[in-house]
Amino acid sequence: MFTILSLLFFLAAPTAAYVVNNGTTCYLYPESLTHSGQPVDDTPSVLQAFELCGINGTIIFTKNTFNMFQIMNTTNLLNCNVEIQGELLYSTNIPYWLSHSINVGLQNQSTAWLFGGTNITIAGGGTINGNGQVWYTQNRNNANQPRRPITITFFNSTNLFVDSIRFIQPQFWASFISYSRNVTMTNILVNATSNDEWNVVNTDGTNTWNSADVFIANWTVQNGDDCVAAKGNTTNLHVKNVTCLEGNGMTVGSVGQYPLTPDYDEDILFEDVVVRRGINAGYIKTWQGVPQDNSGNGDAGGGGSGLVRNVTFRNFEIEDVGLPIQLSQCIYSETGADICDTSKMRVEDVVWENVRGTSRYNIAASIFCTSNAPCPGIFFRDVNITSVNATLGLPLWDTNLQDEVFQCANIKNEADSGIPCNRRAPDNFGQVVRENVKDEPRVGPSLMMKSEGENLIDQRALYSVGSWIMELILRS
Numbered sequence: 001m002f003t004i005l006s007l008l009f010f011l012a013a014p015t016a017a018y019v020v021n022n023g024t025t026c027y028l029y030p031e032s033l034t035h036s037g038q039p040v041d042d043t044p045s046v047l048q049a050f051e052l053c054g055i056n057g058t059i060i061f062t063k064n065t066f067n068m069f070q071i072m073n074t075t076n077l078l079n080c081n082v083e084i085q086g087e088l089l090y091s092t093n094i095p096y097w098l099s100h101s102i103n104v105g106l107q108n109q110s111t112a113w114l115f116g117g118t119n120i121t122i123a124g125g126g127t128i129n130g131n132g133q134v135w136y137t138q139n140r141n142n143a144n145q146p147r148r149p150i151t152i153t154f155f156n157s158t159n160l161f162v163d164s165i166r167f168i169q170p171q172f173w174a175s176f177i178s179y180s181r182n183v184t185m186t187n188i189l190v191n192a193t194s195n196d197e198w199n200v201v202n203t204d205g206t207n208t209w210n211s212a213d214v215f216i217a218n219w220t221v222q223n224g225d226d227c228v229a230a231k232g233n234t235t236n237l238h239v240k241n242v243t244c245l246e247g248n249g250m251t252v253g254s255v256g257q258y259p260l261t262p263d264y265d266e267d268i269l270f271e272d273v274v275v276r277r278g279i280n281a282g283y284i285k286t287w288q289g290v291p292q293d294n295s296g297n298g299d300a301g302g303g304g305s306g307l308v309r310n311v312t313f314r315n316f317e318i319e320d321v322g323l324p325i326q327l328s329q330c331i332y333s334e335t336g337a338d339i340c341d342t343s344k345m346r347v348e349d350v351v352w353e354n355v356r357g358t359s360r361y362n363i364a365a366s367i368f369c370t371s372n373a374p375c376p377g378i379f380f381r382d383v384n385i386t387s388v389n390a391t392l393g394l395p396l397w398d399t400n401l402q403d404e405v406f407q408c409a410n411i412k413n414e415a416d417s418g419i420p421c422n423r424r425a426p427d428n429f430g431q432v433v434r435e436n437v438k439d440e441p442r443v444g445p446s447l448m449m450k451s452e453g454e455n456l457i458d459q460r461a462l463y464s465v466g467s468w469i470m471e472l473i474l475r476s
């Protein structure tokens with residue numbers, strides 16, 4: 001009986017049946033097709049396909065759902081086209097991923113799939129589904145949970161072209177571009193939404209690190225964190241035509257986290273960007289100059305040096321954004337100690353140009369540079385931001401400041417910057433604003449909102465337009 005069943009099983013599911021290979025092309029079919037639709041781990045077949053066709057070949061994920069139960073390392077590919085027609089669906093076995101995800105070398109981040117090679121295309125209109133709801137729920141709004149996996153990390157890749165892929169419910173960041181050069185990612189959807197009270201913290205669209213010549217275009221990102229972020233050693237990043245819904249918009253940083261590895265972020269252009277209901281729109285965030293434990297961030301940081309130079313935020317259309325423009329040099333101070341005006345990161349030549357639309361509160365911009373290294377070359381050109389209330393002819397509440405606030409500190413060229421500075425920027429102004437700025441700082445930290453770790457801020461904004469009341473509880 002047992003033998004017959006085994007034989008039947010064997011006939012129905014012969015070894016490698018799910019990689020159909022003619023030498024150069026590997027077609028992948030999921031195990032579930034021969035297991036009465038039951039989800040069976042497809043990662044062994046996928047790894048086999050990359051073994052067979054990862055060099056001078058084509059790998060086709062047919063229009064089916066593939067169950068991804070294990071980490072994958074498919075690096076050192078060469079001249080390979082990957083076509084994703086169907087869906088890759090990650091398992092929800094949280095203990096497995098927390099103990100197996102692959103360290104990526106930045107902060108305490110790790111990944112479910114390490115991918116890399118030379119002359120690689122990934123296309124096909126398919127979906128990579130991180131099954132992220134379980135991650136959002138168990139994470140309970142914490143920031144940078146150690147070993148919560150990045151969906152896919154493009155590592156050590158040269159001439160990588162990723163087109164028409166949907167990243168649905170990423171477990172953590174949807175993608176990460178690390179130690180790579182000449183990477184293009186176009187026509188991408190990233191969508192992380194939560195169906196319970198816990199937020200989609202750290203669901204960044206992508207981050208770049210130690211990478212050069214990266215082109216990102218035609219993205220729509222709905223998430224709860226950075227849309228696209230340039231981490232340390234990003235050079236020549238060009239981001240064009242991206243719509244960011246609800247997250248943090250376009251980011252340079254965080255940089256300056258580690259004293260032993262300086263960060264150089266240069267020649268970065270974000271253009272034709274739409275941000276709706278975002279926390280920020282175009283911002284630069286550096287750590288303070290004094291290292292500090294930051295347990296809320298799952299990590300420590302500060303004291304890193306380096307340079308952020310030649311960054312342009314151009315043609316931004318914003319709608320209902322909390323703090324549209326920010327340059328902060330103390331973004332993750334959590335102790336409250338007076339160490340915010342200490343950053344060793346230099347910031348220079350940054351332009352915000354043609355940024356239009358509405359801020360959620362009465363603040364458009366906060367630009368703080370450290371007093372020991374005032375920033376040269378900071379410019380606003382055609383920046384026109386008005387609070388939502390003002391555009392509706394309504395008063396702003398709980399404040400005596402009805403005009404838009406532009407906070408500035410230590411801008412070397414302030415006089416010719418084009419920034420209508422009308423308030424001094426506090427050194428510890430956090431990235432999340434949850435109320436209108438008032439004329440006189442009240443006792444306590446409520447005006448100068450402190451961040452509590454990378455993307456670890458409770459935001460409870462009660463914001464009313466007429467009878468419309470919206471409560472946002474964001475932690476990003």
Ligand SMILES: *[C@@H]1O[C@H](CO)[C@@H](O)[C@H](O)[C@H]1NC(C)=O
Pocket residue numbers: 022023024025
């Ligand atoms: C394998 O199949 C692909 C796609 O159908 C085709 O382009 C290729 O020529 C085939 N190669 C061989 C060696 O048959």
Ligand SMILES: *[C@@H]1O[C@H](CO)[C@@H](O)[C@H](O)[C@H]1NC(C)=O
Pocket residue numbers: 055056079
């Ligand atoms: C891959 O193709 C290149 C050039 O077409 C060739 O030089 C190389 O030997 C091929 N490698 C393999 C493993 O087939």
Ligand SMILES: *[C@@H]1O[C@H](CO)[C@@H](O)[C@H](O)[C@H]1NC(C)=O
Pocket residue numbers: 073074075076102114
């Ligand atoms: C990934 O696989 C490559 C071999 O292709 C190996 O050299 C490398 O050490 C592996 N990386 C990790 C993190 O396992």
Ligand SMILES: *[C@@H]1O[C@H](CO)[C@@H](O)[C@H](O)[C@H]1NC(C)=O
Pocket residue numbers: 078079118119159
């Ligand atoms: C990658 O593609 C480029 C451009 O087609 C080609 O010049 C180069 O030789 C390829 N690299 C390898 C390692 O095959």
Ligand SMILES: *[C@@H]1O[C@H](CO)[C@@H](O)[C@H](O)[C@H]1NC(C)=O
Pocket residue numbers: 075076117118156158
């Ligand atoms: C990076 O890729 C190159 C091929 O382009 C390879 O020779 C090298 O071993 C890879 N490095 C790592 C760490 O995987």
Ligand SMILES: *[C@@H]1O[C@H](CO)[C@@H](O)[C@H](O)[C@H]1NC(C)=O
Pocket residue numbers: 159160161182183184
């Ligand atoms: C950069 O990558 C693209 C594919 O996205 C490729 O067509 C182009 O040849 C590469 N550029 C260089 C200089 O190799």
Ligand SMILES: *[C@@H]1O[C@H](CO)[C@@H](O)[C@H](O)[C@H]1NC(C)=O
Pocket residue numbers: 191192193220221222245
């Ligand atoms: C993201 O997914 C949610 C839930 O399915 C959906 O309501 C929303 O429209 C999607 N957003 C985008 C930009 O596709």
Ligand SMILES: *[C@@H]1O[C@H](CO)[C@@H](O)[C@H](O)[C@H]1NC(C)=O
Pocket residue numbers: 186187217218
């Ligand atoms: C962006 O999308 C438009 C409209 O679909 C298309 O014409 C254009 O080629 C796309 N750009 C890129 C870089 O893929």
Ligand SMILES: *[C@@H]1O[C@H](CO)[C@@H](O)[C@H](O)[C@H]1NC(C)=O
Pocket residue numbers: 187217218219220241242243
């Ligand atoms: C911008 O990207 C969107 C997809 O996110 C696309 O529909 C649109 O056509 C693109 N616009 C241009 C001008 O390329």
Ligand SMILES: *[C@@H]1O[C@H](CO)[C@@H](O)[C@H](O)[C@H]1NC(C)=O
Pocket residue numbers: 210232233260261262263264
């Ligand atoms: C950035 O590159 C420099 C060399 O240019 C290196 O010293 C530094 O360690 C790198 N930083 C990171 C964060 O890898």
Ligand SMILES: *[C@@H]1O[C@H](CO)[C@@H](O)[C@H](O)[C@H]1NC(C)=O
Pocket residue numbers: 236237266267268269310312
């Ligand atoms: C600034 O960066 C842009 C790319 O965004 C580049 O074209 C330009 O040459 C750079 N300018 C300087 C002065 O480095």
Ligand SMILES: *[C@@H]1O[C@H](CO)[C@@H](O)[C@H](O)[C@H]1NC(C)=O
Pocket residue numbers: 357384385386391
């Ligand atoms: C700024 O935008 C508002 C609408 O939001 C408009 O009424 C006003 O004319 C604009 N100002 C300038 C100088 O363009």
